[in-house]
Amino acid sequence: MGCMDYELDDDPTRVPRDAVWAWLSTEAYWGGWRTREQVETQLDNAWRLVAAYHRPTGELVGFARAVSDGVGFAYLADVFVTGAHRGHGLGKRLIRLMIDDGPGADMRWTLFTGDAHGLYRQFGFAAPDATAMVRPALYRHDRS
Template identity: 65%
Template sequence: MVTYVLSDAADRLDLEAIWRFLSTEAYWGRWRSRDDVEQQVRGAWRVVGAYLASTGEQVGFARAVSDGVGFAYLADVYVDAGHRGAGLGHRLVAAMIDEGPGADFRWVLFTGDAHGLYRTHGFRDPDSTAMVRPDRRG
């Protein structure tokens, strides 16, 4: 049985692993340069990494942008393909939104394929108070 460790220690992150996934596997934001991704990770309000307990290899990631008081945006959540199906995505989301300093915040996110995952963590379709200005890059 594979054991995973989650950590919100920013200095533990493997920026190479994050860049490799986001630039090749993620369907979102591939227009970002490596410098862009590193800036986003360094400037994040909070990050959570998922690591193999046996080796320390990073196999998952999530980051959040927040005002630190009542609002947060969840971004760049991923689990490497070889580690999916073990509940690690759920653990990453729970660690970020329920087990940290933003547990009582209003959280938002954008996803094209993981609605079911996020609904189990309390996310729902926006109501009539929500508006979004689409990304101009397409």
């Protein structure tokens, strides 16, 4: 499969939510705690959604979501490329469309990831400097 076998776009109405949910709920190490309703809320409230589709089948094979104030700050989340379609540069193309070719090219971007650091470094991501602080989320799965 080559580069021409894929189409990327940022039309949020085209994103097959069942496919996003299926991947995030079974494959994502970072978000398995979310319910379908929570993922739907995140998709509804996203500033931008970018997706990659396999041209011959129309299947969703890559995805990225961003949250932003629309002016100076954006958060990149839920980036994935499905297993069979990795190794074709789709991760780079998704990030490029989301960040460099989108309305947030001049914004300060942040993300949390446990892997793919090399990919994100290519787009200017680096370890936070002394001006950054993070308050970790407190997930309570048992609310009894």
